[in-house]
Amino acid sequence: MPRRAAGTIAVLCSALLLTSACTGDPVARPGATVTLGFLAPLSGPAATVGADTRRGAELAVKIVNDDAAAIPLPLGPGEGLPRADHARIRLLSADTAASGTTGAGQLERLVRGRGAVAVAGGYESAVTRSAGARAEELRIPFVNGGSSAASLTERGLDWFFRTGPSDLGYGRVVFSLLKERQSEGTAVRRIAVVHTDDQYGEDGSGMIKRLASQVDGDVVADVEVSARSTDLSGAVAEVRGSAPDVVLTLLYTPQALALSEEARAVSYEPPALMAFGGGYADPAFVRTEGGDAEGICSRFAWSADLATHNPAARAVADLYRRTYRSPMNDDAARAFTAVMTLAQAVDEAASPSPADIRSALVNLDVPGRDTIMPWDGVKFDDNHQNTGARGVVEQIQKGRYRLVYPFDVARARLRWPMP
C-alpha cells in the first residue's frame, strides 16, 4: 500500500473514531427516548391492583415527560430527563397474569423484543421472584415497588431493587402498633396467621413468627390457604378455634373476600384483624365488603391521609384523580414511586446503558420530601432494599381506610377491638 494511501486511511479512521467518541450515547441526543418496561397483573385475580399500579406508573411517566411545573418533584418541572438531554420515557406495560413464568417471559419480551433498558413493577412476590431472576440473567435493572416478601432482597441479586418496605419493615410497624397497644394494657399475646401458600404468604408467616416475640406473643394458629382458593371455611374454623387476640393475614383479594364472607357466615368476628396488604389493600375489597369491612386494619406504604399534608403527594394524588377519575391508592403510589425512582436513576446515569442505570440506582439518595411516600427517602442498602421505606397502618372506618398508626401522624383513633 502506498504510504500516502495508508496515511489517508489512518487519518480517516482517526476522524471516524473521534466522531464516534464525540457522538456519545443515544440518550444525549435531543428527542431521544428511553424505553422502560412495567410488569403488572393486568389479568387474573389481582387485575384491579394491576390496573392501579399501571396507572401509577403511567402517571409517573407522564409527569417526567410533560412539563409538570405544579408537581414539586425533582423530575416534575421541565420536559423529559434534564441530565439526559431531556430524553423522554416510553413505558411498555406487560401483563404477568399472576404467573411467575408469564412474568419472567414478559420481562424477557420487553427487554429483547421491545428494547426496554430497565423494568419496574411487579406485585405478587412469587411473580416478582421469577421476573427478578430473569432480569438477573439478562442483566437488566428491575425496580420493584409492590412486592414485600423479605426474601426478594435477601438472595444477593445484583440487578433487583425494591423501593417499598419489605414484610420485615411492614412487620415492624404492625408489631410496633401491637406493642404499643400491649403497653397500654391490651392483650395481644395470641396471634393467628392466615396466609397464602406462595412466596408472599410463606415469607410473611415466617416473619410474623419471628416478630411475635417482640410482643411476647404466640402464634396460636398458622393457617395456610391456596393462593387460588376461594374456600376458606376450614381456615376460619381453625382460627376461631385458636381464640386469637389478633388475626394477621397475608391474602390476595379473592381469599380476603372469601375469608370475610366465611367469617360472616359463621358469625365469627376476631378482636382485631390486621392484614399485610394483599387483597385487603384492594379498593375492590372495601367496595365489595362495605360496612362489613369496618375495623379491618392493613399495613400500607402510602397513606391518602398523609398525602393531604405532603405537597408533592397531594399534587400527585390530585393529578391522579383528575386523570383516572379515581382516588390514588397504596398500590398506585408504590408503582408510581418505583417508576419515578427508576426515571431518576436513568436521569442520573444520563445513559440508556443498563449497567449505568444500575450504578445510578446503587448510588441514588432521594430525600423523603422528594417522594410522595411517608418515608425517610430512597436509598438502597447492600441488598438493594430501600432503607428509607416505612410502613403505616390504616383502619377501615366509615367505608375507607384511615391512618391510625404511627400514632403521631394518625388521622383517626384506632378502634380496638374491631367494631
Next chain:
Amino acid sequence: MRHLARPQNWRVRHKLTAVVLIPGLLAGFLTTVGLSRTIGDADDYGRFAALARLQRPALGLVHALQDERDATAAFVAERREGPHGGLGGPRAAADTAAVAYRRAAGALDTSGDPHLRAALRRVAEELRTLGGLRAAVDEAALTQGAIVTGYTVMLGRLLDLGPVIAEHNGGGASAQRVRALNALSVAVENTSRVRAELNAVLTTGTFLVGQFPDFAGAVARQQESVDDFLATTSRPQRTLYADAVKGTAVSATQAIQERAAEQAQAGRISIEPARWNKVSSRKIALMRTVESRILDELITVSEASHASRRWAAWWGAAGMLAMLLATGWVVSAAVRSMTRPLKTLRASALDVAHHRLPEALARLRQADADDLGDFRATPTGVVSGDEIGEVARAFDAVQNAAVRLATDQAALRAHINGMFVHLSRRNQRLVGKLLGEIGDLEQDEGDPERLGRLFRLDHLATQMLRTDESLLVLAGSDTGRGWDRPMPLSEVLLAASAEVEQYARIVCRPAVEADIAGDAVTDLVHLLAELMENATHFSGLHSAVTVTCGVTGDRTADPVISIVDEGVGMTPEEMAVTNHRLASVSVFDPEAGQSMGLFVVSRLASRHGISVTLAPSPGHGTTALVRLPRHLLARLEHPAADGPEYPGAQHPGQVLPPQTSAAEPAFGSAQDWLVHRRFSDGLHAAADHQPPAVPFTAEGKHQ
C-alpha cells in the same frame, strides 16, 4: 547573522550575559516558583482562615438544629400532645443561627472552589426545607422517622462543611485542629442523635419493633466517633476533652443508656424522659464546650498561619526584588569593568592604527629622525590592573616599539639620503668638470664630425648630470642649481627636451604664451625632462613625442602641458598605480626603485604644487598632463582663437620660439640651453666656466 551563532563571535557583553543568563534564569525560575508557592500558600491559608471563621456560625447552627431536632423528636413521640410552645425556643434559636450562618456564608468568596460552592449550595437547599419540615411537624404530615431524618440530613449537610474545609491547605497545625474539630462535631452529632432516639423511646415508654437495634447502633456510632476523635486529636486536646466532659451528667447519661438497653424487652421503660433529656443535654453542652475551644484554636492558628505566610510572601517578594537588583547591578558593573576598558583599548588601537601611527610614520618619512625625538606613544588610557589592563600596557609597548622602529628607519633613511647627497654632489662636480672639458674641446674643434661627437658626449654628460640631480631630489636635497628670472614657457619646453636623450623625436607646440617664475624653472625643466624621457623611452624609435601647452575651458583655468607619445600605452590598472605614485610623493613602495623618474617627478611636482597625471592618448600611447598652478606663472597670455600656430613646429625636434615675451630670451636652441646650463651661475656646480657661443640653429639642429 550566521556568524553570531558561534560563541566566539559574540560580543563580550553578550558572552557575559550568556554566562549569567542561564543560572540567572534558573535561579529566577526557582525563586519565582518558590515565591508563587508561598503566595499560593498565603492565599490558601487566607481562604482556610475564612472557612474556619465560617465554622463558628455553621456549628452554632448545627447546635441549634440539633436542639430543635431533639426537642421535635420528643414532641412527636408524645403524639404531638405535649406543649407545642416547647419548640418555640429551639426554633427561634435555629432561625437566629441560620441568619448568622447565611450572612457569613454569603460573604464568603467561593470563586474557583467548586467543592465549597457545592457544599454551601447543598446546605442552602436543605435550610430552605426547614420551614416545610416544621410545617410537617406542626401538621403531623410526616412520621417521626421522616422528620428526624429531615433534620439529620440537614445537619449532615452542615457537618459536610468540615471535611470540605479539611480539603483546603491551611498548614499542618490547622489541619490537625480541623480534623479534631470534625471528629468531635461528628461525636457531638451522634450523641445528639442518641439523645433524640432515647427521648422518643422514653416518651413512648417502650422500644418499638426494630427501634432497639437502631438505638444500639446509634450508641455504638456515638462511642466510635468519640474514639475517633480521641485518636485524631493531640494530647492537650485529649486532656481538654477528658477534663471537660466529665461529671455527674456524663455518668448519668451513660447509666441511663445502659438501663434503657437493659429494659429493651420490657413492656415499659421506667426512666423519666425529662431526666434523660437534662443529663444528655448537659453532656452535649460539655462536648460543645470542647468543640468551641478547638474551634477557637483553629481560627487563631489559621489566622496566625495566614499572617505568617503573607509576611513570608511579602518578604520573599522584597528579597527576590532586592536579589534581582543586586545581581543586575553586579553583572552590569562586571560587564562595564570589562567592556569599558576594552572599548577604550579598541578606540586607542584604532586611533593608533588609523591616525597616530600613520601620522607618525608620515612624519618619519618626511622629516628627519631628530624631528621625532620628542615623539612618544600615547598610552591607551586603560589603567585597570586586570588582564585587560595588562593587554593595554602590552599594546602601549607594541606602539612604542613601532615608533622606535619607524624612528630607526627614518634615521637609517636619513643616513642613506646623506650618502646619496654626498655621492651625487661628488658626481655632480665630476660631471661638471667633464662637461667643462668637453666644452673646451668643442671650442677648439673645427672638424664638424668630431664636433658632433663631442656634442653627443656633452649631451650624455648632461643626462648624467640630470641623473645626479634626480638622486639629490630622491634624497630630499636641493639640486644645487637655480634660475633667477622668469623664463618663457617655450624655452622651458625646449630646455626640457634638450636634456632628453632622444630629443630629436620631441615636437613642442605651446599654445599659450607664459613666463615661468624663475625659482621654478630648473625644477620644471627637470620634471618635464623626466616625463619626456619616459615618453621617448616607452614609444617607438621613429615616433614623435608631441608636447603642447594650452588652457582647457575658461581662461581662468591653469595651463596644462601635455606630453603625448605614441607608445603601447598602459593598462588602466597600471595607469591608476602610476597616477597614485605621482600623487603620493611621500609613499615609498618596493617598486619605487624601478620607476625612479616618476618618483622624481612626484617630488618635484609636490615641491611646486604642480599636478601631474597620466592619461591614455586619443589613439594609442600615453599622455602626461602637467597642470601648472598660477603662482608658477610670471605671465600668461592666451592665444587668439584664430591665432597663428607656430609655423616651425611641424617636425620632431623642433621648438618654435615665443613670439612675444616679457622675459628676456635665455637661449635660442637646445644646445644653447645645454651650454647655458653648463656654465650659468646657479645652474651648475662648476660655475667657473663661461658659456661658449651657441652653435645651434633656430631649428635646434646641430650645424
